[in-house]
Amino acid sequence: MKIKNLLLLSILSLSLVSCANTDEVKTTNTETSDVVVTTPEKNFIAEEYDPWEPFNKRMYYFNYQIERLVITPIVNTYKFITPDFVENRVSNFFKNAKVLNTMANSAFQLKGRKSMRALGRFTMNTVLGLGGLFDVASKMGMPKPYEDFGLTLAHYGVGRGPYLVLPLLGPTYLRDAFGTGVDSTLAGKIDIYNRMELFSTSSVPVTALRGIDMRKNIDFHYYQTNSPFEYEYVRYLYGKYRGIQEAASEK
Numbered sequence: 464m465k466i467k468n469l470l471l472l473s474i475l476s477l478s479l480v481s482c483a484n485t486d487e488v489k490t491t492n493t494e495t496s497d498v499v500v501t502t503p504e505k506n507f508i509a510e511e512y513d514p515w516e517p518f519n520k521r522m523y524y525f526n527y528q529i530e531r532l533v534i535t536p537i538v539n540t541y542k543f544i545t546p547d548f549v550e551n552r553v554s555n556f557f558k559n560a561k562v563l564n565t566m567a568n569s570a571f572q573l574k575g576r577k578s579m580r581a582l583g584r585f586t587m588n589t590v591l592g593l594g595g596l597f598d599v600a601s602k603m604g605m606p607k608p609y610e611d612f613g614l615t616l617a618h619y620g621v622g623r624g625p626y627l628v629l630p631l632l633g634p635t636y637l638r639d640a641f642g643t644g645v646d647s648t649l650a651g652k653i654d655i656y657n658r659m660e661l662f663s664t665s666s667v668p669v670t671a672l673r674g675i676d677m678r679k680n681i682d683f684h685y686y687q688t689n690s691p692f693e694y695e696y697v698r699y700l701y702g703k704y705r706g707i708q709e710a711a712s713e714k
Contacts, residue, residue, distance in 0.1 A: 511698050512625055519628040523694055526633060527685035534678055541675050552596040554680060557673050559588045559595030563653050564646050568610035572618045572712075577608045584608070589655075612649070613642030614712045623705070626698055631674075634701040 513519060542550070562585040569578035584600040584607070592599040601607070616638050617623075624637030635643065686693060 511695075511702055512623075513698060514625050515627065519626065519698075520694055522628040522630060523685070523697075525630060526628070529631065530685055535684070538675055538679050542679060550676075550679070553672065553676050555588070555592070555598050556595045557676055558598070559585060559592070560650075562588075562608075563655070564612075564650055565608050565610045567649055567653060568612055568615045568646075569608065571612075571615045572610065574610075577610070580606055581608050581610075609708070610712060611639075611642055612645040613639035614709060616642055617709050618712065626702070634697060636705070639705070 545553075562581050566578050566581035566585065569575075569581055584605050585595075587600040587603065587605065588595045588598060591597075613636070621638055623639070627635050627637055627640055629635055629640060632643070688696070690696065
């Protein structure tokens with residue numbers, strides 16, 4: 464999540480480069496004549512595979528309107544009425560519950576050691592951290608492995624597919640959109656809190672709270688850059704962010 468925040472925040476610096484989509488024209492003076500050399504530069508932003516760009520841009524604007532009119536007021540109200548201590552406990556709980564998905568996807572990829580590390584982290588935080596409210600594992604220096612079903616598919620050679628902007632969820636790829644659905648189903652199957660008859664982490668109220676907590680922890684807002692190329696920058700940076708996750712997954 465920290466990596467994602469850094470990548471998204473770097474949009475602010477990228478937005479200053481307003482001439483990124485133009486070719487560079489260089490004039491060189493020699494002893495005999497003036498030579499004008501036109502050097503076509505690679506448009507690294509346009510190289511992103513986005514065949515559904517018209518749909519994605521409409522969905523990007525839709526998400527902006529939903530964020531502006533609904534999500535931001537809800538998140539701001541939540542932050543206003545909730546003490547920081549409680550907010551941190553909520554974040555720790557959902558992060559801990561998500562570790563079970565990492566454990567399962569590591570097993571799918573036959574990464575036994577990573578799967579056991581995830582299980583050990585979950586067990587430590589659940590037992591000693593009062594159900595995951597406190598991140599005891601990090602204080603003990605335990606690693607934070609991460610896997611999802613999109614990365615599992617990538618592990619077995621499935622390509623990303625087209626770039627896609629989903630309602631509310633934002634940027635992803637076709638492969639990872641399918642993976643998100645599988646992860647959501649998987650989370651319901653391995654919901655240990657529900658099996659302990661405490662409550663279900665997939666219930667509507669808990670899901671809504673998870674969404675609020677997730678959005679609260681992402682320091683990015685649509686159209687905050689005031690750049691006409693923001694959509695392209697987000698698409699490019701998300702691709703780089705996902706590439707970092709894919710590389711880390713294979714280590």
